[in-house]
Amino acid sequence: MEFSSEANQRIARISAHLYPPNLQNSCLRQAKCRAKGGAAGFKVAILGAAGGIGQPLAMLMKINPLVSVLHLYDVVNTPGVTADISHMDTGAVVRGFLGQPQLENALTGMDLVIIPAGVPRKPGMTRDDLFNINAGIVRTLCEGIAKCCPNATVNLISNPVNSTVPIAAEVFKKAGTYDPKKLLGVTMLDVVRANTFVAEVLGLDPRDVDVPVVGGHAGVTILPLLSQVKPPCSFTQEETEYLTNRIQNGGTEVVEAKAGAGSATLSMAYAAVKFADACLRGLRGDAGVVECAFVASQVTELPFFASKVRLGRQGAEEIFQLGPLNEYERIGLEKAKKELAGSIQKGISFSKK
Numbered sequence: 001m002e003f004s005s006e007a008n009q010r011i012a013r014i015s016a017h018l019y020p021p022n023l024q025n026s027c028l029r030q031a032k033c034r035a036k037g038g039a040a041g042f043k044v045a046i047l048g049a050a051g052g053i054g055q056p057l058a059m060l061m062k063i064n065p066l067v068s069v070l071h072l073y074d075v076v077n078t079p080g081v082t083a084d085i086s087h088m089d090t091g092a093v094v095r096g097f098l099g100q101p102q103l104e105n106a107l108t109g110m111d112l113v114i115i116p117a118g119v120p121r122k123p124g125m126t127r128d129d130l131f132n133i134n135a136g137i138v139r140t141l142c143e144g145i146a147k148c149c150p151n152a153t154v155n156l157i158s159n160p161v162n163s164t165v166p167i168a169a170e171v172f173k174k175a176g177t178y179d180p181k182k183l184l185g186v187t188m189l190d191v192v193r194a195n196t197f198v199a200e201v202l203g204l205d206p207r208d209v210d211v212p213v214v215g216g217h218a219g220v221t222i223l224p225l226l227s228q229v230k231p232p233c234s235f236t237q238e239e240t241e242y243l244t245n246r247i248q249n250g251g252t253e254v255v256e257a258k259a260g261a262g263s264a265t266l267s268m269a270y271a272a273v274k275f276a277d278a279c280l281r282g283l284r285g286d287a288g289v290v291e292c293a294f295v296a297s298q299v300t301e302l303p304f305f306a307s308k309v310r311l312g313r314q315g316a317e318e319i320f321q322l323g324p325l326n327e328y329e330r331i332g333l334e335k336a337k338k339e340l341a342g343s344i345q346k347g348i349s350f351s352k353k
């Protein structure tokens with residue numbers, strides 16, 4: 001087979017990694033066609049793309065018109081997932097990368113890296129029980145990001161988010177590439193759940209409801225600000241307690257319902273795409289893109305905290321204060337900060353070992 005340009009040679013090399021010889025020609029043909037017709041847009045990598053979140057997330061990002069190139073990386077099964085998703089007749093060019101030797105190629109040139117790599121919970125576990133396995137996975141992947149796409153925005157999904165975000169920050173600091181505006185822990189699922197549960201109670205369409213959820217992403221660190229719900233409304237004490245408890249335990253509700261088969265994947269993929277799309281609109285320069293995320297923060301005395309952030313060309317360009325809290329929320333905030341402090345410190349200590 002002859003390759004006339006450097007781009008074709010690259011496609012052929014990738015194809016040779018991913019496909020048996022009889023499929024390499026068709027892969028090359030497809031990639032060439034897509035590359036020629038490829039729309040202007042952002043380059044996005046998903047790390048952990050063959051997993052329960054990764055697969056539907058990859059499918060939804062392939063539909064996103066802001067994405068021109070979609071890299072799917074995992075330690076297993078990416079050839080199959082990539083072949084499958086690449087048949088969708090949408091604009092993004094999809095390429096698969098399998099295993100650690102291909103991590104650098106997966107990351108080079110990316111604008112946005114989304115990380116759902118790592119093990120999920122089983123019933124009876126806390127998110128912190130995932131620390132021992134997921135901390136090392138996140139550290140390795142972030143070392144790759146620091147080396148190959150140090151300016152990329154990172155959306156970190158892997159649990160425990162309250163610790164993995166501090167780990168990522170330490171990796172980037174060590175590499176000299178840390179930009180706090182570009183490292184975002186994904187807490188969007190808490191907001192998605194809060195909107196849904198609050199809408200149920202109010203008898204509204206969830207698309208018309210906006211609930212800020214601040215703090216972190218585990219148990220009592222998930223703090224819905226029900227006094228700031230839009231449209232403005234009020235709740236009885238019983239409703240407040242029911243909603244706060246359901247939002248804080250939404251993840252556990254799914255883990256128990258799945259009975260050993262993992263945690264939230266489909267609603268998480270939806271939430272991850274909603275958040276990634278907001279990041280891409282910010283990168284494009286759209287005005288007024290505001291979402292909740294777990295970021296480096298001065299909103300409290302803790303070094304990281306989830307709150308509303310304005311997403312722009314530089315990432316989280318503005319971090320909003322919490323606004324007025326009622327007594328119930330002030331008590332919740334103190335509990336959240338106490339637990340968060342330990343989880344953040346655990347992540348930082350892991351990275352300094």
Ligand SMILES: NC(=O)c1ccc[n+]([C@@H]2O[C@H](COP(=O)([O-])OP(=O)(O)OC[C@H]3O[C@@H](n4cnc5c(N)ncnc54)[C@H](O)[C@@H]3O)[C@@H](O)[C@H]2O)c1
Pocket residue numbers: 047048049050051052053054073074075076116117118119120121130134137140141156157158159160161186187188189190217262263264265268
């Ligand atoms: N932030 C959130 O709101 C939120 C919501 C749901 C799940 N999660 C977390 O997301 C993570 C993934 O959940 P899932 O249900 O998709 O799990 P999963 O086991 O179905 O998929 C994880 C994928 O990661 C891959 N992986 C493992 N090690 C890797 C490595 N070193 N490099 C690249 N890929 C690697 C696995 O091969 C697998 O395909 C879990 O930690 C889970 O707790 C977070």
Ligand SMILES: O=C(O)C[C@H](O)C(=O)O
Pocket residue numbers: 120121127159189250251252254255263264
């Ligand atoms: O609950 C989990 O373990 C997964 C995730 O963090 C969730 O909130 O669904």
